[in-house]
Structures are given as C-alpha cells and as structure tokens.
Amino acid sequence: xxxxxxxxxxxxxxxxxxxxxxxxxxxxxxxxxxxxxxxxxxxxxxxxxxxxxxxxxxxxxxxxxxxxxxxxxxxxxxxxxxxxxxxxxxxxxxxxxx
Numbered sequence: 232x233x234x235x236x237x238x239x240x241x242x243x244x245x246x247x248x249x250x251x252x253x254x255x256x257x258x259x260x261x262x263x264x265x266x267x268x269x270x271x272x273x274x275x276x277x278x279x280x281x282x283x284x285x286x287x288x289x290x291x292x293x294x295x296x297x298x299x300x301x302x303x304x305x306x307x308x309x310x311x312x313x314x315x316x317x318x319x320x321x322x323x324x325x326x327x328x329x
Contacts, residue, residue: 236297239314239315240314241313242305250279256304264276290319298314
C-alpha cells in the first residue's frame, strides 16, 4: 500500500550549509522539500519539512523505516537533530499561501 510520510526536523547548532546537506540527504531517501501538484505545479514545503510517498505493509512499518533512514542519513553526516515522522494511508494533501 502507498503511504504519505511527512518528516520535520530541527538541527542542533547548525549552519545554513548543514540544512542544505540535510535536505540533500533526505531527498536521496525519497523525502523532498519541493513536491509536484497533480496539475504539474510545484509546492515548497514549509521550513524543515519534507515529504515523500512510500510503499509498505502498514503505516507503522513505513514510519519505522522512514524514521530510521532519516536518523541514519543525518547521523552519517554528523548532524545532530530532533526528528518527527508522521505517516498516513488513504492520504490527500493540499497547500495554500496567504
């Protein structure tokens, strides 16, 4: 089944370059800062938020997988972070600007 995963994070004592490194690392595992709309437009996720679509047996399994992948990706780059991952099935998303 397909699940939508949202990951938000906060790096400790980080520079702008550290955040760019984190976004690149997360994109490599399927969590993106910029996502496409169904009509081909682009939406930039709010600061320190990434999202991606993952397949798995359950939301819990996908959550655990994504959380561990994020933890390893950031730790391997020596980035200290607080990480929050939420996963949902039968998902839909929307974006707006004020």
